[in-house]
Amino acid sequence: MANLQLKDIRKSFGAVEVIKGVSLEIESGEFMVFVGPSGCGKSTLLRLVAGLEDITSGELKFDGQVVNALTPSKRGIAMVFQSYALYPHMTVYENMAFGMTLEKGHSKEEIRQRVERAADMLQIREYLGRLPKQLSGGQRQRVAIGRAITRDPRVFLFDEPLSNLDAALRVATRIEIAKLHESMHNTTMIYVTHDQVEAMTLADRICVLRDGLVEQVGTPMELYERPDSMFVAGFIGSPK
Numbered sequence: 032m033a034n035l036q037l038k039d040i041r042k043s044f045g046a047v048e049v050i051k052g053v054s055l056e057i058e059s060g061e062f063m064v065f066v067g068p069s070g071c072g073k074s075t076l077l078r079l080v081a082g083l084e085d086i087t088s089g090e091l092k093f094d095g096q097v098v099n100a101l102t103p104s105k106r107g108i109a110m111v112f113q114s115y116a117l118y119p120h121m122t123v124y125e126n127m128a129f130g131m132t133l134e135k136g137h138s139k140e141e142i143r144q145r146v147e148r149a150a151d152m153l154q155i156r157e158y159l160g161r162l163p164k165q166l167s168g169g170q171r172q173r174v175a176i177g178r179a180i181t182r183d184p185r186v187f188l189f190d191e192p193l194s195n196l197d198a199a200l201r202v203a204t205r206i207e208i209a210k211l212h213e214s215m216h217n218t219t220m221i222y223v224t225h226d227q228v229e230a231m232t233l234a235d236r237i238c239v240l241r242d243g244l245v246e247q248v249g250t251p252m253e254l255y256e257r258p259d260s261m262f263v264a265g266f267i268g269s270p271k
């Protein structure tokens with residue numbers, strides 16, 4: 032069974048429809064990348080999956096269960112944003128533990144183990160006692176990813192997580208994310224980017240969005256070799 036099913040999802044802000052009927056199935060453990068030009072609805076779609084926005088019409092299912100009405104914390108998702116959104120007054124450890132402390136029923140010891148495991152995966156253990164302002168941009172973004180791992184989500188959502196990093200760090204962090212997916216076999220990842228190289232190297236499948244609609248879905252090779260339209264060809268086939 033597909034892990035995530037989107038059925039004719041629509042979203043309007045006031046009178047303006049920005050997601051215009053998106054249907055898509057994402058398999059368990061799949062790395063799905065949403066690409067498309069600025070303003071096509073990538074972030075909105077991600078926010079609908081996360082539950083940060085209400086769906087205007089359509090059905091969203093996780094593991095066969097309709098989740099339209101579930102709050103974000105009940106969906107088992109973790110989201111990593113473009114801006115790191117760490118709490119400035121909390122240490123790295125506290126930032127990473129915070130999501131778990133909000134959920135009831137985790138012992139201090141369990142929280143500590145999960146934070147340390149995530150910190151080891153991302154090689155940020157030595158920074159656990161620091162404040163965000165004592166870290167570089169790249170380190171902060173690793174903490175944001177570490178915080179998501181700590182929550183042990185069934186779905187990871189990334190919204191252009193690398194776009195604030197310089198070129199070298201972007202490559203290093205991209206490789207980190209690929210490794211992370213490999214080591215978390217059953218965790219579905221949805222990753223938004225407008226960077227073709229990121230899309231081509233990370234994705235199991237790419238979903239090309241255009242003006243609130245799915246233009247084409249396929250593996251990077253399928254889209255590269257058999258684009259359905261000039262739009263897709265232009266987006267996938269012309270490396271910058």
Ligand code: ADP
Binds near residue numbers: 073
């Ligand atoms: P992308 O992430 O692909 O750049 P977005 O999902 O951010 O695109 O935005 C898609 C469209 O929806 C844009 O036209 C944007 O202005 C509009 N939009 C997004 N969020 C809101 C909002 N809260 N209120 C009104 N319009 C919005």
Ligand code: MG
Binds near residue numbers: 073074075
């Ligand atoms: Mg966006």
